[in-house]
Amino acid sequence: EVYLEESGGGLVQPGGSLRLSCTASGFTFSDHYMDWVRQAPGKGLEWVGRIKHRSDGYITQYAASVTGRFTISRDDSKNSLFLQMNSLTTDDTATYYCARRATPGLTWDSWGQGTLVTVSS
Amino acid sequence: DVQMTQSPSTLSASVGDRVSISCRASENINTWLAWFQQRPGKAPRLLIYKAISLHTGVPSRFSGSGSGREFTLTISSLQPDDFATYYCLQNDRYPLTFGPGTKVDI
Numbered sequence: 001e002v003y004l005e006e007s008g009g010g011l012v013q014p015g016g017s018l019r020l021s022c023t024a025s026g027f028t029f030s031d032h033y034m035d036w037v038r039q040a041p042g043k044g045l046e047w048v049g050r051i052k053h054r055s056d057g058y059i060t061q062y063a064a065s066v067t068g069r070f071t072i073s074r075d076d077s078k079n080s081l082f083l084q085m086n087s088l089t090t091d092d093t094a095t096y097y098c099a100r101r102a103t104p105g106l107t108w109d110s111w112g113q114g115t116l117v118t119v120s121s
Numbered sequence: 122d123v124q125m126t127q128s129p130s131t132l133s134a135s136v137g138d139r140v141s142i143s144c145r146a147s148e149n150i151n152t153w154l155a156w157f158q159q160r161p162g163k164a165p166r167l168l169i170y171k172a173i174s175l176h177t178g179v180p181s182r183f184s185g186s187g188s189g190r191e192f193t194l195t196i197s198s199l200q201p202d203d204f205a206t207y208y209c210l211q212n213d214r215y216p217l218t219f220g221p222g223t224k225v226d227i
Contacts (some may be wrong), residue, residue, distance in 0.1 A: 025135025035217075037165075045157075045165065045208055047217040063216045064122075097164055107155040107212050108178075113164055 002026040002110040004098050011114030016088050016119070022081040022098030022112055030054060030076035034102040035108060036083050038050035048072075048096070052079070065091075088119045123148050123211050127220035128217045134225060142223045144192040144209035153213035156185055156194045159222075160205045168207075169194065199225070 008020040022034070033056075036048040038045035049062040051072045061073050071084040081098050095116050124147035125150065134140050152172035157165040167176045169185035172192055182197040196203055204227060209220040 044222045045159075045210075045219045047210075047219070050217075061215050102170075105155060105174060105176075105212075106153075107167065107170050107210065108165075109167050109170075111164035111166075 002100065004100065004110055004112035006083070006096060006098050006112040006115035008076060009096065009117045011120060012088055013121050014089055014119055017084070017086045018059070018088065018117060020083040020096055020115060020117070022083075024079045024081070024098075024100070026098070027110075029074075029079040031054045034072075034074060035099045036072060036081075036098055037097045037111075038092075039097070039114075040091075040094045043094075046094075048083070050101070064086045076084075083116070088117075090119050093117060093119045122216055123150060123214060123218050125209055125211055125218050125220040127207075127209060127223050129223060130152075130221065131224045131226065133227065134199050135227065136199055140196050140199055140225065142194045142207055142209075142225075144194070144220050146190045146192075146211055149189050150186070150211045150213035152188050153211055154187065154192045155178060155210045155212060156183075157208045157210065158203075158205050159208065165208065196225075 003025045004024045010060045020093045049072045052059045068088045095114040097114045098112045100110040102109035126145045128143045154172045156169040159165045173185045186193045206222045207225045
């Protein structure tokens with residue numbers, strides 16, 4: 001069974017940094033693109049960014065709202081995905097989900113349960 | 122960026138009703154459109170991909186249609202578990218963008 005579990009969320013001050021992790025199991029992690037999607041409290045879903053797999057050079061793509069501040073990386077040997085978040089603002093307060101991109105349809109067929117990041121002084 | 126809109130924003134319905142949710146893209150996205158269901162406090166769940174394909178394990182009362190810029194999600198007979206918020210997503214080009222969501226309530 002595919003399983004994704006995020007961790008690392010919490011309270012951080014504006015301007016601070018936080019690193020989220022996503023641990024995967026139940027599938028060949030290295031074969032898949034992986035994404036981060038976030039949801040501010042009471043709001044809709046927002047795509048944050050993507051990291052491709054090794055065959056596609058681990059290329060990353062980001063939403064404009066996080067470009068230059070957030071960095072996505074992965075460690076295929078540990079079945080892990082990461083989101084390094086710097087220069088955080090209150091607008092970054094959200095639940096952050098990691099998601100697996102499946103080959104049919106090229107969209108997310110599996111999601112973690114999410115981890116809450118609160119940016120506040 | 123491709124802008125996604127959905128209508129209605131809220132839909133009030135009863136168990137057994139047939140309901141449809143519309144999604145419109147600001148540009149042609151062919152059939153690169155997915156639908157997700159999200160219940161309160163839960164992660165989104167994939168329902169439909171490539172506009173019309175039912176994801177594994179999703180009940181057949183869910184169906185998708187459309188191409189280009191206009192898409193529809195239909196639930197043929199609403200069940201209690203279906204009261205949730207539904208989002209469309211375009212995955213034709215970066216940045217990937219969601220519609221604002223449609224809340225289906227009683």
